[in-house]
Amino acid sequence: MRWCGAWWCVCLALVAAAGVGARSIASRHDERPKDCEWERYAPADASGGGAGAADDEDASALLLGCRVRTIAGTTGLLGNLSAALVDRITALRLVCSDVLFFESSLDAPAGGGGGGGFLAPLRRLRDLRVEHCKIRHVPAGVLAASRALRHLTLRTHNTDWSAMTMEFHPDSFRGLAELRSLSLADNNIWTLPNGLFCPLASLAALNLTRNRLQDVSEMGFSDWGNGPTAPGKSCNAGLEVLDLSDNDIMTVSDNALSSLRALQKLFLQDNALTQLADRAFVGLQGLQVLNASSNQLVALPPELFQSTRDIKEVYLQNNSISVLAPGLLEGLDQLQVLDLSDNELTSSWVNRDTFSGMIRLVVLNLAHNDIAKIDAHVFHDLYSLQILNLDHNSIDVIAEGAFSTLSNLHALTLSHNQLTLIQPYHFTGLYVLNQLFLSNNRIKDLHPHTFENCTNLQDLGLSANELTEVPKAVGRLRFLKSLDLGENRITKLSPAAFEGLDQLYGLRLIDNAIMNVSRDDFSPLQSLQILNLARNRLRHVEAGAFSATPTLHALRLDGNRLADLGGLLADLPALIWLNVSDNGVQRFDYAMLPRSLEWLDMHKNLVSELADKYGARASLQIKMLDASFNKLSEVDDNALPDSVEMLFLNDNLIHTVKPNTFFKKTNLTRVVLYANRIEKLDLSALTLQPVPDDKELPQFYVGGNPFYCDCHLEWLPRVNQMSYHGVRQYPRVLDLDSVQCRLAHARAGATRPLLDLRPAHFLCPYDSHCFALCHCCDFDACDCEMTCPDNCTCFHDHTWAANVVDCSNGGHTSVPAKIPMDATEIYLDGNQLGELGSHVFIGKKKLEVLYLNGSNIAAIHNRTFNGVKSLRVLHLENNRLQELRGFEFDQLANLNELYLDHNAISSVGNQTFSVMSKLEVLRLDENRLSEVAPWELAAAVGGGARVSLEG
Structure with a gap:
């Protein structure tokens, strides 16, 4: 019972602590x-000492990350926090705006002492990171108040502002x-004052990458002075990592x-280094x-590494070194x-003495040089070497036993050279x-015994050579996993x-000249x-x-001349990936494929x-x-597996997509039909089963088709909104902006971009129509029956x-009597109408657009346009009108556009345009008007009209 009681007390204590922690977090969010x-702060340099007070201190440590316009805003942020909460902040991350240019300034402590500065309240601050704040100057002692600071990053990204x-x-x-660590990267620093880093007695890592520094000797890292008898000041003796990469040194x-x-660790890569002095690394x-890679070094002095005998890694790649002293x-x-x-480097400088004594070398990379031959003793002492890269050289000779001492070599690369014959001694x-x-x-x-001394090979690459058959030498490689024989001249295969290659996992024979594959190959x-x-x-x-x-999991047969897949894929129960593209296959059935x-x-x-x-x-x-790129003419549900996720059917001859083709394809993510x-696509062809809200709608592409945009296709421009205003049952069509439409009524333009069309452009032809509520159609005597006039x-x-x-160019001598009463646009241009009675x-109360141009009209009666009060556009150009008396348009109060150009009008009545x-x-240009003042016309029709009187 005593043990149970103690255990119960511990549980209560834990619950109470959890409650306090929860309240603490809540209060932090409140403030x-x-x-x-x-965020909780995990110290980057936590020591391995014992527990106790230090652990309790770290447990209460907090990181505060803020976005500010300039550093000046920090004081206000901290001023709004309680003193207890400020005292727990051990890490501060400030990110200034990088959108607009706001200059920040670090204010020096008052009186030059050490108790001021914007960080003065943060007595326990260990980690400070300032990003994107445009700072020009760091004053003396600006951070002196933060004596506990261990990590400091000032990254202004001033390089964005030259x-x-x-x-x-x-x-x-x-x-x-x-x-302990200081990062001044990305600050556009050109010079550093002498002794800048001397106060940093504990500094272990200094990052000065991506600046404009040019001279290492001016950085204060030398204590040479005037020589051994008069040495200079020694600073930063404890520095372990120095990054000077990507400068102008x-x-x-x-x-x-x-x-x-x-x-x-010393990083000097990506500079403009042309010289490393003999004693550059003294001390x-x-x-x-x-790392001095990606510079402009041509040669290295023979004494360069005299003081660094314990160095383990040297990176000098991507220079112009031609001499190894x-x-x-x-x-x-x-x-x-x-x-x-x-x-x-050439063979003259890669010789028996170059790598002498390097008994612990594990990785040697000599790729992309000008080495022409490998002598017998070049690698004599490199018995620890595991990786040797010699690709992209000009090697055509390998001396006998050149690699014989490399008993630990695991990987050898000799690609992109000039080798012609491989012998056993190589x-x-x-x-x-x-x-x-x-x-x-x-x-x-390859000599049949080429690999008798390296029978543990697992990966062998022989691609892009001039082999005419599978080399017999590979048969000795019992442990071979991958064999690359692509891009050769192999013409036939045989068992x-x-x-002996019963462990081979991957075989690459791409780009050869193989014509047949037999059953046992x-x-x-x-x-x-x-x-x-x-x-x-x-072919077979x-x-x-x-x-x-x-x-077999993956099989590539693409780019051949196969005409039939029958029986080809039998007994492949594990096949997952198959490519038979770019052949001449004519017949396909899903029964040819393995279920896997x-x-x-x-x-x-x-x-x-x-x-199927x-x-x-x-x-x-x-x-x-x-x-894609086949000769498919139609697609329906039975043509596609229900499991399909990505479907490419573009560049076929498809003219029909049947209803519910994709309804059962519940895993669809993309369909390409461009x-x-x-020409015609019913909405039901794209109908899907309702897609859950937490799942993306499938993406469809339908551009590049000759769509006939009649009234049955009016849904296409708004298909992407359908699933947002109802059941998610339609895909997102992502290329609507590339869809071009042929229109039923060619007067609107033969082909137009889909997204430029209005619903009124999606039209279907009709000869007659009777609305459901129209009861007098049988008697051919009512307005609700619509019959298209002759011609x-x-x-x-x-x-x-x-x-x-549209009755244009129909040979009409009068306005047809049976024009439907609900007509919204009437085209009567190109006829011989004479006078308009x-x-x-x-009764054409819905008429908005009327074309009467080019119809040889000589006169308009005073009630010609009676009853068409909705008319907005009237074309009367290219006729024989001689005068406008003033009564012709008195019914057209809603008219927006009137075209009377290219007539013979000589007089215009004062009230012609008054309504x-x-x-x-x-437009009145190209008439015979001589006494009409433009300003009078403009006043008559309202100040906003554009009046044309040219000619």
Whole structure:
């Protein structure tokens, strides 16, 4: 019972502590300043000491991250917090606005002491990070109040503003004796005052990358002074990491870093270095890593590494080094990584003495140089070497036993050289080699015993050579996993060529000249999972040719000349990935495919139907199907597996997509139907099962089709809104902006961009129509019956709100009597109408646009336009009108546009335009008017109308 009681007390204590913690978090959120976030702070330099007070202190530590316009805003943020909460802040992250240019200033402490500054309230601050604040100057002692500071980052990104540089006072960092890491990257710093970093007695890491520094000797890292008898001031002796990369440094002079006796890592890459002095690294006895890559070095002095005998990694790639001075690397018996790639080294400087004594070297990279031959003793002492890269050289000679001492070599790369013949002695002694790459040479043959000393090979690359058959030498490689023979001249295969390769996992034979595959060619490859036979000349693959490789997962047969897939894929129960594109396949049925298949690419063939005669489609698991660039003419539900997620049917001959084609395809994410011959597309063709709210709608692409945009296609421009205002049952069509439409009524333009069209443009032709509520149609004597007049064509939109009657050029001598009363646009241009009698448009109360131009009209009666009060646009140009008396348009108060140009009008009555208060365009040019004042016309029709009187 006593034990249970104690346990119960502990539980109560834990619950109480949790409650206090919860209240503490809640209170922090209550006091969170605007644009700030609280986080728990994990110290980056936590020591491995004991528990106790230090642990209790860290447990209460907080990080405050704020977005501010300038640093000046920090004082106000901290002033709104309680003193207790401020005292718990051990890390502060300030991010200034990087959108607009606001200059920030760091105010010096009052009186130059150490008790002022904007961080004065943060007594426990250990970590300060300032990002994007445009600071020009760091005053003396500006951070002196933060004596506990361990990590400081000032990253202004001044490089975004070339005129904005950062400058320092020699005492900028006074008072920061506990600082361990300092990052001044991305500040556009050009110079540093002498002794700037001397107050930082505990500094271990200094980052000055991406600035404009030019001279290392001016950074205060040298204690050489006037020599051993009169040394200079020694600062930062404890610095371990110095990053000077991506600056403008051109040289490192003698003794420039001599005070940095604890330095372990020096980064000088991406500068403009042309010279490293003989004694550049004097004093750096502890240097472990040197990176001087991507510079302009041509040569290195022989004494460069005399003071850094324990160095482990040297990176000198991407320079212009053509000379390795004798003795340069002598004595570097601790070196493990040496990268000299992308230089201009020749065989003259890579010889028996170059790497002498480097007994611990593990990685050597000599790629992208001008080495022409490998002598027998070049790598004599490198018995620890595991990775050797010699690709992209000019090697055509490898001496006998050149690699014989490399007993630990695991990977050897000789690609992109000039090798023509491989002999057994080339790889003598490489007993543990498991990767060998010889691609892109000019190898015509391999000696049958080439690999007898490296039988543990697992990866062999022989692509892009001049082999005419599978080399017999590969048969000895019992542990081979991958074999690359692509881009050669191999013409035939045989079972004997792969005998012994029963562990081969991947075989690449792309870009050869193979014409046939027989049933037993791959029979020895019991473990094969990836086979690439793309871009050969295959015309025939014997049925069951892959049956002996039941573990095959991926098969590429694209770019061949196959006409039929029948029997090709039998007995492949593990096949997941198949590419048969760019062949001549004409017949396809889902029964040809294994049920395990998930990825099928069959584009660029001659398939006219995705057939499923045996009902195999339902059991398939295909997720990606690419049948583009074929000869498919229609698509329906039975043509597609229900499991499909990504479907590519572009560039076919598809003219029909049947209703509910995609209804059962619940996993769809993308469907590409562009560049087909689809003219008509019913909304039901794209209907889906309701898509859950937490799932993205499928993406469709339908551009590049010759859509006939009649009244049945009016839904297409608004299809993307349908699922947002109702059931999510339609896809997102992402290329509506590229869809072009042929219109039923050609007067609106033969082809128009879909998104430029209004609902009234989507029209269907009709001969007659009777509304459901119209009861007098049987007697042919009522307004609600619409019959298209002789020699006219009539169109309507899907709601019958638009009703277009086109009688242009119909040979009419009078206005047809049976124009539907609901007509909204009437075209009567190009006829011979003579005089327009009274009431000829009576009852056309919905008429908005009327074309009467070019119809030989000589006169207009006073009631011609009676009853068409909705008319907005009237075309009467190119007729024979001689005068306007004033009564012709007195019914057209809503007219916006009136075209009377190119007539013979000589006089205009004063009241002609008086009722047209909404007129915006009036054309009277090319008439015979002589006494009409433009300002009078403008006044008559209202001040906003454009009046044209030219000619």
